Each structure stands twice: as structure tokens, then as C-alpha cells.
Amino acid sequence: NAGVTQTPKFRVLKTGQSMTLLCAQDMNHEYMYWYRQDPGMGLRLIHYSVGEGTTAKGEVPDGYNVSRLKKQNFLLGLESAAPSQTSVYFCASSMSGGSGEAFFGQGTRLTVV
Amino acid sequence: GNSVTQMEGPVTLSEEAFLTINCTYTATGYPSLFWYVQYPGEGLQLLLKATKADDKGSNKGFEATYRKETTSFHLEKGSVQVSDSAVYFCALSETGGSNYKLTFGKGTLLTVNP
Numbered sequence: 001n002a003g004v005t006q007t008p009k010f011r012v013l014k015t016g017q018s019m020t021l022l023c024a025q026d027m028n029h030e031y032m033y034w035y036r037q038d039p040g041m042g043l044r045l046i047h048y049s050v051g052e053g054t055t056a057k058g059e060v061p062d063g064y065n066v067s068r069l070k071k072q073n074f075l076l077g078l079e080s081a082a083p084s085q086t087s088v089y090f091c092a093s094s095m096s097g098g099s100g101e102a103f104f105g106q107g108t109r110l111t112v113v
Numbered sequence: 114g115n116s117v118t119q120m121e122g123p124v125t126l127s128e129e130a131f132l133t134i135n136c137t138y139t140a141t142g143y144p145s146l147f148w149y150v151q152y153p154g155e156g157l158q159l160l161l162k163a164t165k166a167d168d169k170g171s172n173k174g175f176e177a178t179y180r181k182e183t184t185s186f187h188l189e190k191g192s193v194q195v196s197d198s199a200v201y202f203c204a205l206s207e208t209g210g211s212n213y214k215l216t217f218g219k220g221t222l223l224t225v226n227p
Contacts, residue, residue, distance in 0.1 A: 033214065042219035090156055102215055104156035
């Protein structure tokens, strides 16, 4: 079972470059999330989606955009990368947002130089 | 807003020692509570959960009890193994309304030595 798959797994960007991180889930989940993980900060929610065609801002949305054109995919875009966006990015999905379990991808380690 | 506070790490134990990682929360409603574990180089995976007061979640020898009166969800294990070395995250999720996200604590790094 694939679960939640993130691509790429590693990436180095120069300041000002753009890129898109792809998250795909094969569990028919309604809810999808993008988190960033930084040392001493835990996980912080960037954007999330409660269904195909919907997106919403999380705690730290600035500098990021997202799209959910298909139910199984959730894309995270960086239009102009900054060193402050160096982080590990995790995508997650869940069937329901309340008591349901969230399933996480393996993460994308992004370095902006 | 919602928040989760868990004990600062790192925590270093010897094999077969008793483990407690404290977690307290602040929430406006009646949240579900979770412990997630992250092994080195991997994503997070659910360890256990509890959805209402006095529920006990358990898995792989780990336990946590939802205490509404103390707003706590402490993680315990009676005898840790080297393979339990990981980062542990306490989290909550509000049920109902439009709040569907998980709120995480900052994580506690556990290292178990042989």
C-alpha cells in the first residue's frame, strides 16, 4: 500500500527560485495537509484542504500557495524561495478531521541557499 | 486557540527503564488526543489515540489516559527498548465545526541506550 507519497524527497534551491512539492494519496481521503517541521518548533500547519477544489490557510501560509485540483493530489508551491523556507515538509491526509487518524508522507527536505 | 505543551527533551533512558512523557493541552471544546511517533528519517505515524474523557489509548506497550480534569494526556511505557528511540509528538484535534486540523506539541526526543 502506497499511502501518502511525497516527491521529491530532497531538493536544494537558490534564493528566488520556484518549485512545487507534490503529495499524492491513494486512500480516498477528503482532508489533506501540508506541515513544515523545524527544530524546536514541532509541526506547523501551512495550508490544508477539506475536499477537492478547496484550500485554506493554516498557521504559517505566507510565501506558499497550494492547489487541490484532484482529490488524490495536494500541491505546495513556493513562488520565490527564501532561506527561511529551509525546512522539512510533510504532507498528511485523513478521512475525517476530528477523531480520525492522519497519515503522513516520508517528508521532503528542502534547503534554500 | 488550541495548544499542546509537552515536556522538553531530550530524554535519555537505559533499556527496560520506565518512560513518562508529559503532555497538557488547551482547547475550547472536547478534543480528540493523539500520540504520534517519528522514527529517524521517516514521517509521523499514529501511536495511540483517545477520543473522550477517561479513555485509555494503548499500543506497543505504550499507554495514555485522557484526563479532562487536568487537561493531560501523558505517555507511559513500563519497559522501553532501544527500538523505541524516536521523537514523540502529542497532538489534539477538535471535533465538529470547521476546525479539522491537528495541533502538535513541539516533540520530545527519546534515546534508549542498551
